[in-house]
Amino acid sequence: MKSNxxxxxxxxGQPVFGTFGWExxxxxxxxxxxxxxxxxxxxxxxxxxxxxxxIKTQCALCQGLDLVPxxxxxxxxxTYIARAMDxxxxxxxxxxxxxxxxxxxxxxxxxxxxxxxRGAAFGFAHDAYESGSVADKIRxxxxxxxxxxxxxxxxxxxxxxxxxxxxxxxxxxxxxxxLTNFMGIPAQFDHPRYVKAVDKMVLAAKKHNKVLASMTxxxxxxxxxxxxGFRMFAAGVDVHLLQSALRSSFKxxxxxxxx
Amino acid sequence: MRPNPIKQRVxxxxxxxxSFAIEFFSPGYPQICKNAGxxxxxxxxxxxxxxxxxMxxxxxxxxxLDIVPFVWVPTTGYQYIARxxxxxxxxxxxxxxxxxxxxxxxxxxxxxxxxxxRGAVFGGAHDDYQGGAVTDKIKAVHERTxxxxxxxxxxxxxxxxxxxxxxxxxxxxxxxxxLTNFLGIPAQFEHPKYLQAIxxxxxxxxxxxxxxxxxxxxxxxxxxxxxxxxxxIAYGIDAALMQKGLSSxxxxxxxxxxxxxxxx
Numbered sequence: 005m006k007s008n009x010x011x012x013x014x015x016x017g018q019p020v021f022g023t024f025g026w027e028x029x030x031x032x033x034x035x036x037x038x039x040x041x042x043x044x045x046x047x048x049x050x051x052x053x054x055x056x057x058x059i060k061t062q063c064a065l066c067q068g069l070d071l072v073p074x075x076x077x078x079x080x081x082x083t084y085i086a087r088a089m090d091x092x093x094x095x096x097x098x099x100x101x102x103x104x105x106x107x108x109x110x111x112x113x114x115x116x117x118x119x120x121x122r123g124a125a126f127g128f129a130h131d132a133y134e135s136g137s138v139a140d141k142i143r144x145x146x147x148x149x150x151x152x153x154x155x156x157x158x159x160x161x162x163x164x165x166x167x168x169x170x171x172x173x174x175x176x177x178x179x180x181x182x183l184t185n186f187m188g189i190p191a192q193f194d195h196p197r198y199v200k201a202v203d204k205m206v207l208a209a210k211k212h213n214k215v216l217a218s219m220t221x222x223x224x225x226x227x228x229x230x231x232x233g234f235r236m237f238a239a240g241v242d243v244h245l246l247q248s249a250l251r252s253s254f255k256x257x258x259x260x261x262x263x
Numbered sequence: 264m265r266p267n268p269i270k271q272r273v274x275x276x277x278x279x280x281x282s283f284a285i286e287f288f289s290p291g292y293p294q295i296c297k298n299a300g301x302x303x304x305x306x307x308x309x310x311x312x313x314x315x316x317x318m319x320x321x322x323x324x325x326x327x328l329d330i331v332p333f334v335w336v337p338t339t340g341y342q343y344i345a346r347x348x349x350x351x352x353x354x355x356x357x358x359x360x361x362x363x364x365x366x367x368x369x370x371x372x373x374x375x376x377x378x379x380x381r382g383a384v385f386g387g388a389h390d391d392y393q394g395g396a397v398t399d400k401i402k403a404v405h406e407r408t409x410x411x412x413x414x415x416x417x418x419x420x421x422x423x424x425x426x427x428x429x430x431x432x433x434x435x436x437x438x439x440x441x442l443t444n445f446l447g448i449p450a451q452f453e454h455p456k457y458l459q460a461i462x463x464x465x466x467x468x469x470x471x472x473x474x475x476x477x478x479x480x481x482x483x484x485x486x487x488x489x490x491x492x493x494x495x496i497a498y499g500i501d502a503a504l505m506q507k508g509l510s511s512x513x514x515x516x517x518x519x520x521x522x523x524x525x526x527x
Contacts, residue, residue, distance in 0.1 A: 031323035067324075
């Protein structure tokens with residue numbers, strides 16, 4: 005059973021960078037992003053339409069590559085969290101986490117009894133079809149699993165200190181767009197209320213020694229959030245990376261055509 | 264580019280054993296074979312009904328697992344040979360090879376000019392989407408590609424020595440069932456004509472420093488054909504192995520249940 009080098013780095017206070025798999029869940033995606041230096045591949049199930057068959061395949065494609073597969077599940081539900089783990093992800097991101105109770109429930113879905121409520125199946129995808137001691141596998145599973153809470157509502161900001169305090173929650177991930185949306189200030193990332201909310205999240209994470217994470221779509225965003233203390237970043241969404249490269253090339257071609 | 268760790272070893276007289284996949288093209292299949300100790304997987308396209316997209320996925324699933332993927336293409340055609348290499352196959356098995364000219368054509372399809380006729384694309388699946396010098400990649404791909412000609416007709420068996428002589432052909436693989444069929448002695452694997460053909464193929468390989476290859480259907484075949492001199496051996500077939508394990512379990516259950524009913 006493989007360990008999770010991303011979790012080890014984060015626990016040691018080191019930064020990790022990866023990317024968001026959204027649209028192009030093809031056979032080469034894992035190797036393509038690995039070749040660019042990505043350390044994790046976060047597979048979206050919330051907005052992409054991808055289901056467990058796809059997640060299982062993408063996890064298997066990561067298996068030999070030293071690339072950590074994570075999934076964003078569509079809801080805070082045992083059936084999504086535990087099944088994604090069984091398909092082979094080394095961590096789950098849960099959307100719209102609003103309270104410490106929800107965070108506690110998410111953690112419990114990722115842990116076997118007595119600490120949690122995860123049902124057991126061994127010798128399958130998540131343990132690489134290996135035989136061996138089940139007790140060892142449970143220990144490795146608990147060690148390697150990353151729990152990521154998406155902070156994207158005013159309620160979550162309200163409760164952020166209690167959410168950050170939950171044992172087993174490893175990462176607070178800023179859902180920046182939804183946060184502004186739910187605050188009634190869509191995409192106003194300079195708005196004082198948004199800035200204040202992020203500051204509060206940063207304080208809570210630092211107090212409870214949790215990792216701050218975010219997507220990044222621009223160098224400016226990366227610099228700004230790095231300065232705030234964010235240390236885990238997912239670059240892009242795959243489809244937007246393709247589009248921005250195309251746009252840039254078409255701009256050059258159009259400029260040539262128009263002169 | 265990832266090398267093929269078994270090619271040179273087996274050409275120099277070593278053995279390599281792997282699995283033969285015809286049915287279970289699932290995401291876990293390469294890892295399951297690796298756990299079982301396989302060094303390679305021979306994926307069938309001739310009889311399995313699967314298309315090139317399923318192959319692309321299985322070839323990608325082998326990445327990083329230290330298991331060498333080969334594909335059994337359905338026919339001697341550039342459009343199969345070159346495309347499967349582009350998707351990352353580290354070797355190809357071509358069925359019904361009968362003449363040295365045909366073998367030469369197969370080798371040509373696997374080689375970039377000036378030695379061959381393969382069209383070029385780099386930075387894709389076969390070179391793991393990596394950058395780097397194209398000349399190095401061409402050298403590496405020629406070194407890693409294992410070319411397997413299937414000998415399974417009377418004419419192919421007659422020409423075994425000439426086929427083995429073709430530079431670039433690495434392995435002559437006996438298609439045992441078809442061979443008996445084409446010899447007019449279907450499934451008579453003890454027939455003198457069949458056994459003579461087997462000896463001819465092994466002798467041709469030994470003479471030209473090529474690898475004799477075979478599909479072992481069970482332990483009896485495995486023992487017999489290693490003894491006959493075959494060195495690249497696939498053990499299978501995946502579906503048959505599963506059925507065998509399952510039927511043995513079901514038989515046990517039936518026997519125990521019958522005994523219990525008998526006691527009542």
